[in-house]
Amino acid sequence: MATSAAALTVLVAGCTISYSFSGAQIPADAQTVSIAYFPNNAPMVAPLLSPTLTDALSERFQRQTRLSEVRENGDLAFEGEIIGYTSTPSAISGDEYAVKNKLTITVRVRFTNRLDPQWSFENRNFSAFLEYDSSSLLSDVENTLIPEIVDMLVEDIFNAAVANW
Numbered sequence: 001m002a003t004s005a006a007a008l009t010v011l012v013a014g015c016t017i018s019y020s021f022s023g024a025q026i027p028a029d030a031q032t033v034s035i036a037y038f039p040n041n042a043p044m045v046a047p048l049l050s051p052t053l054t055d056a057l058s059e060r061f062q063r064q065t066r067l068s069e070v071r072e073n074g075d076l077a078f079e080g081e082i083i084g085y086t087s088t089p090s091a092i093s094g095d096e097y098a099v100k101n102k103l104t105i106t107v108r109v110r111f112t113n114r115l116d117p118q119w120s121f122e123n124r125n126f127s128a129f130l131e132y133d134s135s136s137l138l139s140d141v142e143n144t145l146i147p148e149i150v151d152m153l154v155e156d157i158f159n160a161a162v163a164n165w
Contacts, residue, residue: 034070
């Protein structure tokens with residue numbers, strides 16, 4: 001009994017993963033995160049998309065981790081670009097007119113975990129979308145849709161990087 005307790009103590013003491021209430025698994029010795037500006041390289045551009053995405057990813061790490069943000073070379077580092085911003089018909093009525101459109105945003109992300117490189121990934125694409133009524137112009141609804149889609153993208157990027165999903 002004492003032997004198994006001692007073995008468990010050694011096993012637990014040797015772990016280097018830190019757990020948080022957000023579900024993040026961050027190396028215990030990680031202190032910093034760097035998040036580079038995500039430029040919009042999509043054929044169709046929404047001016048506020050790049051800062052909205054970059055700021056939302058930064059805020060997620062500030063709110064849900066203990067990491068300090070640094071300009072570059074963080075223990076965990078994110079960079080990438082927006083590669084898709086499209087609006088397409090998603091639901092057609094009986095008379096073959098679109099009744100719903102879908103706004104899709106695609107982001108290519110490079111994540112570097114300098115402390116545990118096996119969790120790094122290169123050029124992984126993340127996409128998210130929302131539908132809107134086709135009687136609305138994209139320019140009228142994008143200020144509402146973009147923050148919601150960005151929240152979905154940030155959730156997926158965060159989980160891929162530090163939740164090991």
